[in-house]
Amino acid sequence: MQPNAAPVGSDASPHGWREVPVRYPDGTLGYREEPLAPDAFLDPQEGDHLIQGTEHDFCVHDLAVRLRHHFRNDPTRAVYSDVKMKWGIAGLKEPAPDIAVIPDIRDRDRPRNSFRVPSEGTRPSLIIEVVSPYQDGDETEKVEIYRRAGISEYLIVKTFEPIGVVSYSIQGYRLIGGGYRPLRPDARGLLRSRTTGLDFGTEPGHRGVVIVDAASGETLLDAAALEDLWRQEAALRWQAEQARQQEIALRKDAEQQRQQEAALRKDAEQQRQQEAALRQAADARADRYARRLRALGIDPDST
Known part of the structure; x- marks a missing residue:
């Protein structure tokens, strides 16, 4: 140093x-x-290193993995994490949201150092911030920033540790008539994101975040379960590839054996033809010899 x-x-x-x-x-x-400065996370610059903590990183990673997997087959919807937003609005601070779900995006997988709303022609429809114990602006300053930026929905995931075990809570806002209104949980305690078709809530005992597909009612697997699933799928693909390679090797062996058998049959046929030619030549010599004996008045059968 x-x-x-x-x-x-x-x-x-x-x-x-x-x-x-x-x-x-x-x-x-x-x-x-x-x-x-304490408010640097409201407008981070390139090269900034923000202290967030392990639980914050775990939660953000978990949410990003789940949402990316859910929208994996929709090339027009991106899920970015920690990408600085460039609103194109004079004087408005430009955070790098923990999670930003962006619809109607072009060239989703193109690398981006930041997201420039004016040139991209779209903006996040849902932003999720995980409250860090080192910063408290997610519930105050960022609410106003995202309202002014025209973000349709904003969710805040809060972590707390009242008894030595990390617990979670969720609150949210929806943009209506230019202002944010708090989201109210349904009978299941879930908050509906209309822009994504997903419901967000907490597990029993507030031990984790739950995401439910509102259309199907299916709960999105968490990152750990998805990674286990991907490992299982990778193992199955490896086994299938091994079986395919073995099948190719067996077909190759069978083809080599067929070619060897064909070569043996060809050799046997050549040998048969050679033997036939030798017999024919021997018969011809014997016939010539017999004719010479007869010409000399000798009976070939008596010799």
Whole structure:
């Protein structure tokens, strides 16, 4: 670490740090870790390192995996995580939402360093933020930012640890007439996202987040279950590929055996033809010899 660098994870940078280029007294160039301001997560810049915590990372990863899998066959809908939004609205801060579900997107899988709403011609229909214990703006400043940006639905997933076990709660907003109105849970305790056709809630005991396909009533598998499923599918594909390779090898062996048998039959036929030719030549010699004996008045049968 260079001089004057803020120790990562120390009290000097409780919210995170930014690498700033600096020239040191000896003339060398390097980077200094500059602590981030408490509201840096409202408008993060390239090179910012925000401290979120393991539970935040786990929850965001879980939600992103589930939603991407759900929309995997819809090339017009993207699910991005931690991608900075460029609203094209003067003076409006531009966060990098934990989860952004974007409809009507073109070239979904093209790499993007940021999402520029004016040039993309679309914007997120649903944004989900997972509240970090280090920041509290998700429930205050970001509500106003996403309202002004025209985000149809905004969900906030809160984690808390009242008895040493992580629990979850969800609240949400829907844009109506230019203002956000709180979403009310249904009889099952779920919040409906109309833009995605999904219901969001918490597991019994608030031990995790539940996502339900409103049309089918099926609960989306969580990331751990999906990864197990993918491993099983990968194992089945590997087994199928092994069986296919074995079948190819058996067909190749059978073809080689057929060719060998054909070659043996060809050799046997050639040998038969050679033997027939030898017999024919021997018969011809014997016939010539008999004719010469008869010409000399000798009975061939008496010799």
